[in-house]
Amino acid sequence: MTSIAVIGVGMGEPDHLSGQAVAALNTVDVFFALDKGAAADELLHLRHDLCRRVITSHPYRFVDVEDPPRDRSAADYGRAVADWIAARAAALGEAIRHELGPDERGGLLVWGDPAFYDSTLRVLDALSDPVDVEVIPGVSSIQMLAAAHRISLTRVGRPVQVTTGRRLAARGFPPDCDDIVVMLDAACAFRDVDHAGVTIYWGAYLGSAHQILISGELAAVADEIAAARAEAKLRRGWVMDTYLLRRGS
Ligand SMILES: C[S@@+](CC[C@H](N)C(=O)[O-])C[C@H]1O[C@@H](n2cnc3c(N)ncnc32)[C@H](O)[C@@H]1O
Incomplete structure (x- = not known):
């Protein structure tokens, strides 16, 4: 089964990473990046920089995944978020199928810790092809x-x-x-x-x-x-x- 590491990266500084996170970062072949927007551009840059600084023993590449738009004006907030998660899962599933080789490991870098207001784990749960997920906690805001x-x-x-x-x-x-x-x-x-x-x-x-x-x-x-x-x-x-x-x- 495809293996995906979900790695909490704290606030993006190497000092915020646990030893477990650094070890996991050094096992990932393809990092999938799903965010958009002004903050996301800067945070994406921070994540690239973080990888450059702490990945010492493994070649890797980044793949940007087109982030589907989210309806922020919908009256039914829960429904709008569920639709967005499904659309994100479809986009990520497509990227995993096309970009990840059979023996390669995927990774998703999560701001802070994946346990707090982050959709990554729900998106992975919604993939049509199940994946084996490992979660590495990070320092939350x-x-x-x-x-x-x-x-x-x-x-x-x-x-x-x-x-x-x-x-x-x-x-x-x-x-x-x-x-x-x-x-x-x-x-x-x-x-x-x-x-x-x-x-x-x-x-x-x-x-x-x-x-x-x-x-x-x-x-x-x-x-x-x-x-x-x-x-x-x-x-x-x-x-x-x-x-x-x-x-x-
Ligand atoms: C989508 S949630 C992600 C939370 C993240 N998973 C965590 O563990 O911190 C984004 C919210 O986290 C908080 N947040 C994230 N980074 C922050 C920072 N560097 N300083 C203050 N608040 C932050 C803000 O409340 C922001 O609206």
Whole structure:
């Protein structure tokens, strides 16, 4: 069966790679790249650079896979994502059939860790020809955020919830969890939650030379974060940010 390594590459720096990831990178013949867009171009460049720096013992090549468009205005968000995953699986399956030799191993480099808001494993599950998948974990932006602010995400015996900006905007701060990590928030949903007693730990471009960190009482820093985010996006053309909202002490 075709073998595919799914390798978490952290924030793209060689220092973020585990020994297991470096070893796996050195076994891959063909890396398939599926992303598009301003951030994707820069992140793709980072991945090429990463491979150049850490692959020392194995010839490899990159194959760009045409990323199907995603309907971001669809009323049924779940349906739109399912359609997009199916289209991505069709495109990737086609690339694997045409580009990977019978004795070659494929690889997909995943930003951060494949366990958090990444479609790679679902796309591989949806391939029409099954493949043998090995997953190598990476350092997620979630861990980068906690380390950069020198905090633990979990308070003693308490849970943390990982969620999206879209969900926070739709449902507000969950009543039964006081610590939430928010990703994929292009609309600064933190501005609309009840600020009372809430602390925010925010980070953009985590783990890179461009990293920006702001923390404090949400009421005091919400506008500062929104302005820093807007300014960063204007300057670089894209921004990726993650934050922890913590209610109470
Ligand atoms: C598609 S998800 C991928 C998450 C990734 N698998 C991970 O483990 O970090 C993209 C979201 O991850 C977060 N993210 C990824 N890289 C980041 C970075 N360098 N700094 C801050 N947030 C980041 C942002 O919330 C962004 O919207």
